[in-house]
Amino acid sequence: MAMRSPGRRRQKAVPAPDVDxxxxxxxxxxxxxxxxxxxxxxxxxxxxxxxxxxxxxxxxxxxxxxxxxxxxxxxxxxxxxxxxxxxxxxxxxxxxxxxVGMVFQAATLLPWRTVLRNVMVPAEVRKLDTGVYRERAGRLLTMVGLDGFEDRYPHELSGGMQQRAGICRALVHDxxxxxxxxxxxxxxxxxxxxxxxxxxxxxxxxxxxxxxxxxxxxxxxxxxxxxxxxxxxxxxxxxxxxxxxxxxxxxxxxxxxxxxxxxxxxxxxxxxxxxxxx
CATH class of the missing domain: 3.40.50.300 (P-loop containing nucleotide triphosphate hydrolases)
Structure with missing residues (x-):
């Protein structure tokens, strides 16, 4: 599925005007x-x-x-x-x-949070629209093949799945x-x-x-x-x-x-x- 920025009532990462x-x-x-x-x-x-x-x-x-x-x-x-x-x-x-989003050497997912709630961390820290970003998080998880794992915890995932969740977390705020x-x-x-x-x-x-x-x-x-x-x-x-x-x-x-x-x-x-x- 191609990624599209969800509807706008959010604090998006906006580049400076006229950037080369x-x-x-x-x-x-x-x-x-x-x-x-x-x-x-x-x-x-x-x-x-x-x-x-x-x-x-x-x-x-x-x-x-x-x-x-x-x-x-x-x-x-x-x-x-x-x-x-x-x-x-x-x-x-x-x-x-x-x-800027960053993915580290280890996935560093919070063990007490589900996959979806881990992906939502940047949106929560930035106080972004929860409804809009929950939808985006779900689309990202589908894109990386983690649909159906939204309510799982990190210990229930393989290492590769954890890293895919980490990538979603880094991408969720676009x-x-x-x-x-x-x-x-x-x-x-x-x-x-x-x-x-x-x-x-x-x-x-x-x-x-x-x-x-x-x-x-x-x-x-x-x-x-x-x-x-x-x-x-x-x-x-x-x-x-x-x-x-x-x-x-x-x-x-x-x-x-x-x-x-x-x-x-x-x-x-x-x-x-x-x-x-x-």
Whole structure:
């Protein structure tokens, strides 16, 4: 089912007027340094610069500790930048924005709430129209194959089902951007492949702009329009790789020769075996 924004009497995530859709996310000269009274400062990110078009799917890969999650949290307004500019949907990011939804490594569903009530959390926090958003939540759950599970509790769901509920929760307030921090890293290989295909379907139907952090080069190539490759800490943009695989993509594309060329191009930036997954 294609996603449509429900009827309007609600506080929607509205982009700034006259925003350039080619620079829906615009990062320039970004630095992040963590400071501690007990230790030397840690320079996590250095001079990061890239843009993301509206509706684009961009992945970020790099070795452990290179600042991938920090970058995502800065885009989300959860962590402040030290220097540089960060704009999302035409707005300067100085704190959490309604334009942004985020999916974490774990689904982090509230165990005492049903699936539907978990999905409704962002609407309740923002004091949005409960009736309108309950309808939207139901449509999202149908879109991800969780219709009939609205009244179940998280412990009654598989890991993949929990992550699908987490994606619905991030989408329920209709954000302009969806940020995903290794959401499938804890899943078994078969479930992870299924979730990759599901995510592409959800992305296609919802029209969201997605920035996706992963350790897996193959996953990044399969999912993305472009892949931002970060160096070891402090994370710098080593290369931005355009992915020219046709869409829509079946799992077989992951094993194609062309995908392999892209994976090897990304791999050349990492000299230590096993730094990031194949």
């Amino acid at each position: 859709e080619a620079r829906w996310i615009d990062v320039g000269g970004l630095h992040k340094t963590y400071r501690s009274r007990r230790s030397e400062p840690t320079h996590a990110l250095s001079d990061i610069a890239f843009t993301v078009r509206r509706g684009e799917f961009v992945s970020v890969v790099g070795p452990s500790g290179c600042g991938k999650t920090t970058l995502l949290k800065i885009l989300a307004g959860i962590v402040p930048r030290s220097e540089g500019t960060v704009r999302v949907a035409g707005r300067d990011v100085t704190g959490p924005l309604p334009e 954000p302009a951007v969806l940020l995903m921090d290794e959401p499938f890293g804890a899943l078994d290989a078969m479930t992870r492949e299924y979730m990759n295909v599901e995510l592409l379907r959800i992305w296609r139907e919802s029209g969201q702009t997605i920035v996706f952090v992963t350790h897996s080069m193959a996953e990044a190539v399969f999912l993305s329009d472009r892949v931002v490759v970060l160096s070891a800490r402090p994370g710098r943009v080593a290369e931005i790789v355009d992915i020219d695989l046709e869409r829509p993509r079946a799992l077989s594309a992951m094993a194609s020769d062309r995908a392999g060329v892209h994976v090897e191009r990304i791999r050349k930036h990492f000299n230590t075996a096993g730094v990031i997954d194949r």
